[in-house]
Amino acid sequence: MTAKTIYVLNGPNLNLLGTREPDIYGHDTLDDIAARLAARGEELGVTIDMRQSNHEGHLVDWLHEARTVGAHAVLLNAGAYTHTSIALLDAIKAIGVPVIEVHLSDPEKREPFRHLSYVGMGAVQCVKGLGPDSYLVALEAAAAL
Numbered sequence: 001m002t003a004k005t006i007y008v009l010n011g012p013n014l015n016l017l018g019t020r021e022p023d024i025y026g027h028d029t030l031d032d033i034a035a036r037l038a039a040r041g042e043e044l045g046v047t048i049d050m051r052q053s054n055h056e057g058h059l060v061d062w063l064h065e066a067r068t069v070g071a072h073a074v075l076l077n078a079g080a081y082t083h084t085s086i087a088l089l090d091a092i093k094a095i096g097v098p099v100i101e102v103h104l105s106d107p108e109k110r111e112p113f114r115h116l117s118y119v120g121m122g123a124v125q126c127v128k129g130l131g132p133d134s135y136l137v138a139l140e141a142a143a144a145l
Contacts, residue, residue: 003045003046003047004045004046004047004072004073004143005046005047005048005049005069005070005071005072006041006046006047006048006049006071006072006073006074006075006139006142006143007049007050007051007062007065007066007071007073007074007075008034008037008048008049008050008051008074008075008135008139009050009051009052009053009059009062009063009074009075009076009077009078010030010050010051010052010053010077010079011052011053011054011056011059011076011077011078011079011080011081011082012053012054012055012079012080012081013054013079013080014030014052014077014079015030015052015054017029017030017033017104018030018032024104024105025104025105025131026104026131026132028131028132030050030052032132033132033135034048034050036132036135036136037050037135037136037139038050040136040139040140041139041143044139044140044143045143046072046139046142046143048139049071056081056085056087056088057087059076059078059081059085059088059091060087060088060091063076063088063091063092063095063097063099064091064094064095066095066097067094067095067096067097071097072097072142072143072145073097073098073099073100073142073143073145074095074097074098074099074100074142075099075100075102075135075138075139075142076088076092076099076100076101076102076119076123077101077102077103077104077135078101078119081119082101082103082107082114082117082118082119082120083107083113083114083116083117083118084118085118085119086118088118088119088122089118089119089121089122092119092122092123093122098124098142098145099119099122099123099124100123100124100125100126100127100138100141100142101117101119101120101123101125101126101127101128102126102127102128102134102135102138103126103127103128103129103134104128104129104130104131104132104134105128105129105131106128106129107128108128109129124145125138125141127141
């Protein structure tokens with residue numbers, strides 16, 4: 001039996017987790033989160049394909065790729081692109097793969113410009129405000145789809 005593949009895509013500045021505004025984002029690095037996702041994914045019988053880019057076009061390309069390879073779902077923490085990228089919204093709507101929006105913090109409890117989520121307009125669910133556990137909760141939801 002082939003394991004379900006879940007793409008975990010991370011946007012700008014998430015490569016700086018652990019050192020970037022730890023009072024907001026915590027001390028875990030993206031590698032720490034990836035290791036926990038891989039371990040939990042193994043328990044759930046899913047394969048994790050985790051990536052990060054500071055470039056919007058890479059995220060769009062990876063969303064398209066998720067469709068091409070038949071990914072089971074995508075977890076997307078688009079970082080600041082969440083609030084600005086119609087291109088990501090269009091890609092989410094075009095691929096036919098369920099996307100779960102993920103945030104370490106709760107954007108609705110932060111600056112007003114973070115309250116609008118283009119990603120959320122296309123995502124099937126949003127998990128936010130749980131720190132690194134946001135990814136694990138989103139993984140559980142994705143595996144259950």
